[in-house]
Amino acid sequence: MKTLYFTFFTVLFLVIQVLVISANPLSGLTPEENKTTKNIAGNTNPTSYCTPYTIGSNYMFINRVQLNTINNISGSEEYSDFTSISTELMENQTYTVVITPGLNIPYLIQEYAIWIDYNGDGDFYGPGELVWSKHRYSHSNITPIAGSFTVPYSTAQTSVRMRISLTPFLSSNPCGVFSNGEVEDYTINLVPELEEIGAYYFETGWDGWTDGGSDCARVTSSTNSYEGTYSIRIRDNSVSSNAVSPTLDLTGNTLVTFEFHSYAISMENGEDFFVEFYDGSTYEVIGHYVRGIDFNNGSFFSPPRIDLYAASYNFNTNNKFRIRCDASSNNDKIFFDEVIIKGNNVNPPPAALSMAVNNEAQDIANESTNQSLTKSSNAEINLYPNPTSAILNLEIVDNDFENITVISSSGQVVFKSEAQFEKLSIDVSQYTSGIYFVNFISKGETVTKRFIKN
Incomplete structure (x- = not known):
């Protein structure tokens, strides 16, 4: 018996929604007609976006929207123009949006939809502009719901409008008329990949x-x-x-x-x-x-x-x-x-x-990843002037390196010394211009410094 009552009232609820929407003078309009309908303020502007019409938002509304840098908590409104709030979305990248509903009275159906006017023509009916939609059957579920979408490549636009709707009826219409719910608009700044x-x-x-x-x-x-x-x-x-x-x-x-x-x-x-x-x-x-x-x-x-x-x-x-x-x-x-x-x-x-x-x-x-450097590899080494065109001076404090070699960028050894010293001057005037490496070798470790020959 409880099941029969539940089914009866569920069907009755849906029929009432259909009748309310059908009776509304703005329902059933084409996209072009919707673009010229009066907005909430009563002004007709054929170049502006249509304003969706909701009979009320006392029962169901958008409580929070999170997308990239957007994190907006709002109250119960029929329509909210949040185009002053924006975020950057990159072409060819996937993003996740999270919507948290608000419910004052349990509703059987929660219908979510998001549109982005990628082609910038003032409506949301272009190919791919319905970027995500989802319906959830629940009497009192106010947990956040998440969805993902990918921004298309090369949209040729920079700043466009995004529309988010939450309604109690299975209708993904950016210019629709709904018995309850809320619609919010935001600005999306598109950036190249x-x-x-x-x-x-x-x-x-x-x-x-x-x-x-x-x-x-x-x-x-x-x-x-x-x-x-x-x-x-x-x-x-x-x-x-x-x-x-x-x-x-x-x-x-x-x-x-x-x-x-x-x-x-x-x-x-x-x-x-x-x-x-x-x-x-x-x-x-x-x-x-x-x-x-x-x-x-x-x-x-x-x-x-x-x-x-x-x-x-x-x-x-x-x-x-x-x-x-x-x-x-x-x-x-x-x-x-x-x-x-x-x-x-x-x-x-x-x-x-x-x-x-x-x-x-x-x-x-x-x-070695397990050993600290030896004293020789921590020796203070100075090469100057760098770059040089004639003489390269080497100064080493606490020198116990076994040998020192100078190697060209092509791998040729152009100088070698096995003597320990604190200061050494090398004539590089005949070296070909380029980058050279000075290797200081001690106990199997090599410290390399480099200089430029002008």
């Missing part, structure tokens, strides 16, 4: 990055490298505990992203490292990662992508990124690898040879 600005794997060198000094090195170890065998190691907490990217021209981008992978050794709980962005005058922290909270030792940590928007950051011809360690000893190490920088208005990075080469740059060819 990201392209690669720079990809840095460090397999053949520093890839234009500059080290901070003795607490930074390019090292080889398949354990610490996310791909290949080389990565960049930063340690301790000093002015040299960092590595800086090549100078990048980010002019014209509205969105720039930064991704990388890291591996930690002996970092204590609470010790951390940072990703920083240089706007041409100062560095600003854009990523902060703490041992014991974000990452642990002995495993790879791949942080979420860092998104930088032009509204908040100064993109110009002199931008850089820096990764900096904040630990307590030389044994506390962060290795980073496979750094990928992307943007939506790509300017190619300058050639590696045009980068300033830091005098303190060093490559450690075989650093």
Whole structure:
């Protein structure tokens, strides 16, 4: 008997909804007719978007909308124009929207729909403009409901309108007339698909990055490298505990992203490292990662992508990124690898040879992941002037290297010395212009510094 009563009242409820909608003078209009109907204020504007008509929102309404940077909590209204609230969506990317309903009286059906006017023609009837819809049968379910959609590629629009509706009737009509519910409009700023600005794997060198000094090195170890065998190691907490990217021209981008992978050794709980962005005058922290909270030792940590928007950051011809360690000893190490920088208005990075080469740059060819560096590999080494056209001076404090070699970028050994010294001058005037590497070898370890011959 209870089942019969439930079925009877359910059918009656649906019939009443149909009758109410059919009786409304605005129901059944075509899309073009809907575009010229009067809005809530009573004004007719054929160039504006149609305003959906709801008889009331006392029973069912949109309580919250979450999409990318939109997180809007609202009250019970028949229609809400939130086009002053916007977010950026990237072409060819998938996004998740979460809608939280509000119910004052239980309703059998909750019908959700989202439209985006991708072609910018003032309506939501174009191909693919109904981006997501869902109905839920429930008397009193106010739990959030989520859905996903993918922004199409090359929409040729920049700023468009998004419409979200919650109604008690199975009708996905952006200009419909409903017995109850709510419709909300928002602004979507479409940005082109990201392209690669720079990809840095460090397999053949520093890839234009500059080290901070003795607490930074390019090292080889398949354990610490996310791909290949080389990565960049930063340690301790000093002015040299960092590595800086090549100078990048980010002019014209509205969105720039930064991704990388890291591996930690002996970092204590609470010790951390940072990703920083240089706007041409100062560095600003854009990523902060703490041992014991974000990452642990002995495993790879791949942080979420860092998104930088032009509204908040100064993109110009002199931008850089820096990764900096904040630990307590030389044994506390962060290795980073496979750094990928992307943007939506790509300017190619300058050639590696045009980068300033830091005098303190060093490559450690075989650093054990379980051993600290020997005293010799921590020796203070200075090469100057750099670049040079005639004489290269080498100064080494606490030198116990077994031999020192100078190698051209083609792999040719052009100088070799087995004598221990604190200062040495090498005549490089006859060397071909280019990059050269100075290898300092001791007890199976190699420290490499480089210089440029003009």
